[in-house]
Amino acid sequence: MSRIGVFTCHCGENIGATVDCGKVAECSRSIPGVVHSVDYKYMCSDPGQGMIKEAIKEHGLTGVVVAACSPRMHEPTFRNAVAEAGLNPYLCEMANLREHCSWVHEKGEVTTEKAADLVRVMVEKVKHNQPLHPIRVPVTKRALVLGGGIAGIQAALDIADAGHKVVLVEKSPSIGGHMSQLSETFPTLDCSQCILTPRMVEAARHPNITLMTYAELEKLEGFIGNFKATIRRKARKLDEKLCTGCGLCIQKCPQKKIPDEFNEGLGQRTAIYVPFPQAVPNKPVIDTANCTFFKSGKCKVCEKMCPTGAIRYDQEDELVTLDVGALVLATGFKVMRTDKFPEYGYGQDPDILDGLQFERLASASGPTLGVMKRPSDGKEPETVVFLACSGSRDRAKGVPYCSKICCMYTAKHAMLYRHKVHHGKAVVFYMDIRSGGKDYDEFVRRAIEEDDVQYVRGRVSKIHREDGKLVVKGADTLQGGAPVEIRADMVVLATAVQSQDGSEELAQKLHVSYDPYHFFAESHPKLKPVETNTAGIFLAGACQAPRDIPETVAQASGAAAKVAALFARDELTREPVVAVVNRLPAPTFSYCVGCFLCQSACPYQAIEQEEIKGRDGSVLKVVARVNAGLCQGCGTCVATCRTKAIDIQGFSNEQIYAELMTL
Amino acid sequence: MDLTTRSRELLEGGAVKAVIGYEAGRRGGIRPAFVKEAAKAAALVFDGRCTQNLAAYLTRREVKRMGRVALVAAPDTLRALLQLMAERQVKEEDVLALAVAPDGAVTELPTAAAVEEHLAVTAKELKAEDRALLARLDAMTREERWAFWQKELSRCVKCYACRNACPMCYCGHCTMDCNRPQWVPVASHALGNLEYHMVRAMHLAGRCVECGDCGRACPVGIPVHLMAFHCQESVHAQFGQRAGTSAKLDYALSTFRPDDKETFIR
Amino acid sequence: MAFEPKITAFVCNWCTYAGADLTGTSRIKYQPNVRVLRLPCTGRIDFMLLAKAFARGADGIIVSGCHPNDCHYTSGNYHARRRWMVYRDLMDFMGIDTRRVTFSWVSAAEGARWAQLVDEVTATVRELGPYEDYKELALAGVE
């Protein structure tokens, strides 16, 4: 027999002014099963909580209803209080008299009646509550960081410095990411590689960090604290242990005409290559699609040249399985390519570049060694036009969002160009200048005022080539939309920042949500910016949204702090609001008939198949089982189950039915 | 090869433990037959009168215990067989479907793929009388439909013949049997009857192969099958899939498309 | 006494319940006819609950959760939406008055929208009057 206590709170005037709390307490006293009902000014205060604890002991309560504010506000408070009095905390429920009643209705009998109804509903629910116990899961104290750009490097270093093991997985042959391609960085114009490469080396040398470059995540199973990740280590065709990185193979490789990804196609590389001289690890890979030996069966120059005999043509991809407790996603971004711009010639003109290509052109380690030469003929460009918002904020291009970094890097580009070509003319077409950030606007002003970059507010409708020049046609909206035509030698499109290729597939592999543009979705836009909706998977950098370097680094450290906090514990406890499949004695075993139609309803793949075996080992029945570590308690499976075999703790069929039948 | 000869071979060779088919019953009727001995295979018949969906027997414990069986199957039986495979109630290797052509020739369909292929050429079509009644209901006002069903369901005695006849009603523990909480009242009164039939229809949405056996089983002649048909047609119209078309069919109500159209949601 | 409809609302914890909390915090007033039942997710809302709400004498029902894409559990609302698409069809087929059932998305940020929704539904159902058909039926269940 239930012995329920009802505690009605006035919340000062908040409830008391519109609801007759005394009457609510009195009505509640007459509900069958209620043995104690009081009202008090502030239930959440110390004396208020004391009243609840006292009553539990004095009346031997088996359930508590606190009629006060929203459970989203004070449920933990009252459940703790109840637990302190020795009652299972999950035997306490709250009736929401404040947000759902007193604050939204006028003072009067109807409102008091509604308040009494709300209490009655919760009393009937709590009668069907079961004592529940937090779920404990162990934690594997090793993190997996996906993506070896600055976000991944920073996150890995911070986690490693906190004393935990990290595996840093990067899909290309070297860590470094986009930042390693940049020439100089805004707003300080310090050389990107000079500040990045020490961190790359640090990551490689850190005793807690294992680097896996030229590798990708194949599969992820498990749940927070207990993930099992399968990594595909792509075949470098090289024994990394033997290779000393001397580079002889690269020098002698006869295949030298392959467009160089690191230089964004502006340079060429060999078939056996390291992406750039400062690569970490400094171990080459063989690009089998372009290698003469792999294409024709003849060559093997690299094998002949290698002083340590490290070349392995027959090496295969290798699958490695890792137990990890947390993941940091730091897979970065890509930029829209110029071929997406029909109005600017479908990417056919070699002198129309995207921002990353310009970075390589301006970089001291780039294909021109930092000398301004336009790609078509190697001449020094005398007029360069920069187009901000190329593709961004443009619904027709499918990118309605702002790419965030372009205003700043366009100013930087124009500035770098002016520093290198003193007599050159730099023109920027822009929509707005968005330069929020420390020292950012000052930087843009410097470009305009000190470096004489001409800023034209307007869009460019067309670029075509005429008499060896690129004719850039636009409008100057500050001059009443007057047509502007500039004959340029080179055009740089600040193309949109987009989610990395394969983001959608990766998100689905990991069961994290993503936005319509395939950027990974944070758990809460303001309060949980580095968490995903999947516990134990965190976000860092531009895989979530366009970001600049300082923001990326800050977020990476944030994600690392979350991982470190998770790893500070040996065990995790989770709310026991999870689904459970009922179990019965033989021969029924469970109401579950094993149709598993609930399986696809589960957003977390938490429903497994369990074989119930007889003494002889034969399978008697296959039924569903919920992995409590994976289950997040949405209850979609419950509504799907025809036999009512599956139910959810805390919101069980009996509880909800009892609530409904009270109305 | 005809049904009897083939059945005899299958039983003699031990390829199957039983042939589930039809035989002549009393007064010129037809009844299901479970032939376990080759000698009795001669009793098997297959003609237009053989409408009962024999797939309903496949999930019975007694049949499951037999081992591999051959199943004399009309198209709806085959659909039910595929749906049962999709719902993991029947294993591909446990059933050999025997489709009988009008001339008596037997086609053996040993795999799900073979069944799917066989069915792919026969489009599912509702019977003219069912279509007519559905159209009539569709043309009614809401109030008329309410009155129609109230009148029909007032005859329901909750004998569960419809549930027993249905190949998809294999749940050991039906929602109707659930008493904690007692979702649906046990007694056969207006509320319980409506709730029972709506639950059944919803539970068949996306799963019903539209064989109509539930309606034929009803002793008081309620067109109970139309409720399931309606749900099934709703699933087909909105999500573009039919139950019993593939042994790997995803359940329409536990899958989704983000762009499912939501005209009525505010 | 004038007819006051009884409205039962099934809402998810993360969006609509939180949205209704915000209505309170913002002190936006609305009709007191609604009784809210909190569930973790719209995916948890069994169609049977809607049937039982009518059986218990509800004149109107609100079912509300997170907007598409916003589900706390990623996809519970998508599953719920499919279920409702079919169940609403079935209700209509059986002659149940679907004007009395309102499906809606109300996010945690839409406090004003929740108030507006409750007011609109209350007004609509008040106009429709008590759900006599179902009440008669429910009486049969009492015996």
Next chain:
Amino acid sequence: MRIGYYPGCSLLGSSREFDESVRAVMGALGVELVQVPDWNCCGASSAHVLDAALAAALPARILAQAAAAGLDEVLAPCAACYNRLVSAQDSIAKDPRLAKEVEEAVGAPAGRVKVLNVLEVLDRLRPEIQARIQAPYARKVACYYGCLLVRPPRVVKFDRPEDPRSMDLLAAAAGATPVEWPFKTECCGASFSVTRTDLVAKLSGRVLEGAVKAGAEAVLVACPMCQSNLDMRRPEINARLGRDLEIPVLYITQALGLALGLEPEKLGLQRHFVPALARV
């Protein structure tokens, strides 16, 4: 092949040679053109800036007439007519209220007749064209599409909006060598032809100059307005450019007709202001 035919006003007047050459080429390729009975003005140039309902109703009536005559597809060679017909269909499809209004005005629903431009129809016939070439039109040509055939892309859904290809492929089929040039869809000045000849001279002048610079010996068009502006306004253009450009402007159907061995007079080549006959 049997296809509906909507000539529109230009093809009866200022651009008779377009009508003549379309009919000649289609005849040579065995296509039967069935004129839409009792057709009316498409509303081009003015209706759509004055009255949205009228701009939809005029094309709707044409299409209703076509549907009533049992036609599934209608060829509208004039690019302006084509654009109006397609745009009206689009706005009617998107706006049920407009659809109702138009249906009341016309007395019949707009129907589902597919509207095709001349390049679309010829593109289907490319294999036949290639097979019947008798006198390859072996010249360097600049294919000039103008604006109406490809814009707005979401409505007309034809070819690549900024760098269309279909005419180039047809010209190549006729034995010509299409040049790469940046003015394929540049504005010719269109209906300013009458009111602001100075603007037309400037805009069309750039187009022509571009074609010449790219090495073209002829400009090919598929729009009466492009043709008149580049051809009829040549004196103004030349005056403005201070040059004496003599490059002829042919309809794609005229070039194809020549390649198919049809007589120049049948293709209306004698009607041009800038002598085309002498140079073909």
